[in-house]
Amino acid sequence: MRIVFASLALVCVSLSACGGYGNVAPGMTAAEVNKEMSMFPVSRIEPFGGGYSATYYANDTCVLFKEEKVVGKDEATEQRQAIALGNIGMGSVTVCHAQCMPPGMFRQKVCDSSASVVRR
Numbered sequence: 001m002r003i004v005f006a007s008l009a010l011v012c013v014s015l016s017a018c019g020g021y022g023n024v025a026p027g028m029t030a031a032e033v034n035k036e037m038s039m040f041p042v043s044r045i046e047p048f049g050g051g052y053s054a055t056y057y058a059n060d061t062c063v064l065f066k067e068e069k070v071v072g073k074d075e076a077t078e079q080r081q082a083i084a085l086g087n088i089g090m091g092s093v094t095v096c097h098a099q100c101m102p103p104g105m106f107r108q109k110v111c112d113s114s115a116s117v118v119r120r
Contacts, residue, residue, distance in 0.1 A: 021036070021037065024036055025070065027069055028070045029070075030065060030068045033065075037057060043058050043059070044056045049102075052064065052065065052071075052102035054101070056098065056100070059098060061075045061076070061098050062075075063100065064100035073100065075098050076096060078096075080092070087119060087120045089119075090117050091116055094112070095111065096111040097110045097111070
């Protein structure tokens with residue numbers, strides 16, 4: 001069920017009519033980003049050293065700031081696979097969540113997967 005909601009949110013984020021993530025650009029202030037992203041609730045703010053912080057909107061999008069200015073952003077990715085063998089098919093969906101880190105920091109991306117087998 002999480003995958004379904006994540007997929008719907010990902011589709012919504014990719015459409016400019018759903019909000020302003022596509023309009024967020026480097027150099028924007030935190031206030032400008034808040035205005036663009038007002039339709040999306042903030043799930044967490046992660047402070048880092050050196051003036052960096054990341055604001056996450058659910059697990060689907062994030063914006064990286066340095067001293068209150070946008071320096072990067074990331075969004076969830078979705079990968080679908082399907083295999084058909086006669087009258088049986090198998091499908092899987094993998095969603096890797098957004099991650100914003102300052103330069104020089106690394107963290108393993110968190111991904112959720114689901115699979116299903118279907119008989120025709």
